[in-house]
Amino acid sequence: MxxxxxxxxxxxxxxxxxxxxxxxxxxxxxxxxxxxxxxxxxxxxxxxxxxxxxxxxxxxxxxxxxxxxxxxxxxxxxxxxxxxxxxxxxxxxxxxxxxxxxxxxxxxxxxxxxxxxxxxxxxxxxxxxxxxxxxxxxxxxxxxxxxxxxxxxxxxxxxxxxxxxxxxxxxxxxxLVILESSAFKKTVESKIHSNLKLEEIAFLCNMSLSTFKRNFIAEYNVSPGKWFQNKRLQRAKELLEGGNLKASDVYLEIGYNNLSNFSIAFKNKFGFSPSETS
Known part of the structure; x- marks a missing residue:
């Protein structure tokens, strides 16, 4: 469209x-x-x-x-x-x-x-x-x-x-006249736990994907893919540590579309699987 x-x-x-x-x-x-x-x-x-x-x-x-x-x-x-x-x-x-x-x-x-x-x-x-x-x-x-x-x-x-x-x-x-950097950060950080693609977040920031990545690195000193993954996995760890939820309960909520991909990424970051979290 x-x-x-x-x-x-x-x-x-x-x-x-x-x-x-x-x-x-x-x-x-x-x-x-x-x-x-x-x-x-x-x-x-x-x-x-x-x-x-x-x-x-x-x-x-x-x-x-x-x-x-x-x-x-x-x-x-x-x-x-x-x-x-x-x-x-x-x-x-x-x-x-x-x-x-x-x-x-x-x-x-x-x-x-x-x-x-x-x-x-x-x-x-x-x-x-x-x-x-x-x-x-x-x-x-x-x-x-x-x-x-x-x-x-x-x-x-x-x-x-x-x-x-x-x-x-x-x-x-x-x-309506708030600084653009503040508006950019507000939009980015409101999408931490969504399953939107980077291209979709860039669109909501009124930017092309390449401009979004460039501004993101200037603002956060890390690539957007890495930043979002770390934020989402940290949130998953906090949810699982509550003891009432399983990996299958949280992976969609924190922005993953696939349980297997979530489990692999979680273990790579923390050194143990989501099922071992207590």
Missing amino acids: PIENIPQIYLDDNKEIPDLFVYDFKMTNDVVKSKVNLGMNMFSFLQVGKKQVHFAGTSVAVNKNQSLLLKKGNWLWTELLETEAIYYCKLFFFSEKRLCSFLEKHNLHQDEVAYENPYFIIRNDSYITSYLNSLSTIGNAPAVFMQNLLSVKFEELLLYLIQKYGRKFELYLHS
Whole structure:
């Protein structure tokens, strides 16, 4: 399945991506688990239909009563029609540069751990409805005024959502500008006990496999294959030492697809078989 680069596919060829960009997305057929490289953070205001997004380690599903703020990255998403013949959502993309300017302008500093989810659910209300109507109205404005108008609308939306959701939303905004190395480590370490392949983890980190391996070695000073194996085997040893589990109970949980391969790797690392662990 090809990867869709968003918002690039919504722009004219060779056109520079603006800091703020609104796009009306419509479709007439269901789309299931399409691979998406989301290159900018994005509000997804669902108007008609259902949407589900799969992230690294979690997923979220919303209907037309909810909207989403999504962090940029590689995601899988599903968009479904309901009773209507057309699926419709309004997408509002914004750059990290524009978000940082907003946080600095309003003196919103991070003094605690940032919100960790790659999404934030917004419950639609009368304000959101009128806000979307206003976005549609300014969509007809001359291009020379568009960025200034969108700047005002972007600031208005963030101020409203901070008023509505408080510190929780502020923390989420800070998480959108978190250092890339920290985001990389968070994704990697959340996959220690999964059975995802390196290529799949690389995709969720928004990297090619070769770039992922290079960044991994720079971050951890060891190859990813060796690092994951050591972490998973150490976890298996801890589980087996509890005395209530056997190798057949844990090998899938720690990321091995084959019991025999797990037993061999375990003995090579610790010098004794899983059955000899007490």
